[in-house]
Amino acid sequence: MDQPFQALHFNSGAIMKNRVMLAPMTNCQSHEDGRLSDDEYQWLTMRARGGFGLTMTCASHVQAIGQGFPGQLGCFSDDHLEGLARLAAGIRAENSLAVVQLHHAGMRSPSELVGEAPVCPSDHAESGARGLTPDEVEQLKEDFIAAAQRAEKAGFDGVELHGAHGYIICQFLSPEYNRRTDKYGGSLQNRARLLLDIIAGVRARCDAGFLLGVRLSPERFGLRLDEIRELAQRLMSDGLIDFLDMSLWDSFKEPEEDVFKGRQLLEYFTEMDRGHVKIGTAGKISTPGDIRRCMEAGVDFVSLGRVAILHHDFPNQVLDNPGFEPVKIPVSPEYLRSQGLGTAFVDYMSSWSGFVGE
Numbered sequence: 001m002d003q004p005f006q007a008l009h010f011n012s013g014a015i016m017k018n019r020v021m022l023a024p025m026t027n028c029q030s031h032e033d034g035r036l037s038d039d040e041y042q043w044l045t046m047r048a049r050g051g052f053g054l055t056m057t058c059a060s061h062v063q064a065i066g067q068g069f070p071g072q073l074g075c076f077s078d079d080h081l082e083g084l085a086r087l088a089a090g091i092r093a094e095n096s097l098a099v100v101q102l103h104h105a106g107m108r109s110p111s112e113l114v115g116e117a118p119v120c121p122s123d124h125a126e127s128g129a130r131g132l133t134p135d136e137v138e139q140l141k142e143d144f145i146a147a148a149q150r151a152e153k154a155g156f157d158g159v160e161l162h163g164a165h166g167y168i169i170c171q172f173l174s175p176e177y178n179r180r181t182d183k184y185g186g187s188l189q190n191r192a193r194l195l196l197d198i199i200a201g202v203r204a205r206c207d208a209g210f211l212l213g214v215r216l217s218p219e220r221f222g223l224r225l226d227e228i229r230e231l232a233q234r235l236m237s238d239g240l241i242d243f244l245d246m247s248l249w250d251s252f253k254e255p256e257e258d259v260f261k262g263r264q265l266l267e268y269f270t271e272m273d274r275g276h277v278k279i280g281t282a283g284k285i286s287t288p289g290d291i292r293r294c295m296e297a298g299v300d301f302v303s304l305g306r307v308a309i310l311h312h313d314f315p316n317q318v319l320d321n322p323g324f325e326p327v328k329i330p331v332s333p334e335y336l337r338s339q340g341l342g343t344a345f346v347d348y349m350s351s352w353s354g355f356v357g358e
Helices: 039-048 078-092 134-152 168-173 193-205 225-238 288-296 308-312 314-320 333-338 341-348
Strands: 020-022 055-059 096-104 157-164 212-218 244-248 278-282 302-303
Touching: 020 039, 039 055, 039 078, 039 341, 078 096, 078 134, 096 212, 096 333, 134 157, 134 193, 157 168, 157 193, 168 193, 168 225, 193 212, 193 225, 193 341, 212 225, 225 244, 288 302, 302 308, 308 314, 333 341
Parallel strands: 020 055, 020 302, 055 096, 096 157, 157 212, 212 244, 244 278, 278 302
Antiparallel strands: none
16 A cells, blocks of 8 residues: 555646545535635545645635535635635645635536526526526636636645536536537537636646646536547646546446446546646545555546545545555444534535435
8 A cells, every 4th residue: 555655746846745635525514605614624624634645625616606506615706715725724734735626517506506597508408507608708717717816825736627527617528518609619629628728827827836637527418438538638748737637436437338348437548648647536436445446547646535524534544554444334423523524514415325324
């Protein structure tokens, strides 16, 4: 288990003390206006103290209309700066890199939460979302870049752009949801333009040492594996990002598309020429053995979710005992509170089948 606890050097100059990231996780704990709460501060700083080399926030929305869930941490206003600065300082004090995941839910923004119809690359009848105007796409791009600048001003080491899970960047990438006929629709190059322009803007307007990552998922939401592979290779070849965070739901599964079956989905990305870009995976990594399998598959880091909820100090536990066995679910609400989850987060986890018991 030596490799997961070796330092990882990013091209921007940031150093992660080990190969274990805290995955960005919905937790519903912050205030209605997006300001940081004490509960969210405790949840994240406990993970930094517990040994995670990089501690990432939940998805943090860059526009008010892009909110995806109640109690979401915001990054769309300078009103959020005080809390963001407190959080960045608290994470960094524990020798963990502090990163904000920048997000916009697009058509997945509940209208009852944002107070109007959600937005999408194109009109979407099922969700009631309306297509963005060309000017609104430009504003969306600007707001992602401005949010990165805001995170840097708050003292964060970097940001991750959420391009996965059917949220707005992913919606632009999807030929199913993106039916635009302007420069942001049609070819993969056009559908990827929003993401590529945001990356270029962050690099132009943030410090050279500011860490920049992208999260992608290669399946569902109308995505095609061949196109996401092409995009991933473009991102790595361009060399403007520091890391690519592949969210696979299951890091050990085969692809869903028949033509790609017979190999592990993850291998389609680890085999690429990644240059100086680091690549990681998230999805059903719950034990030291799972981490070992991912490392053997060629990733540079792993991103942990559920097991990080169950054990705030999972990296430290594994470092002390390579045979560490996580607690079995269901767990009690009291146990989760002992691991730094506030009431809203415990309630949210109760909606996960089999996770919380009496």
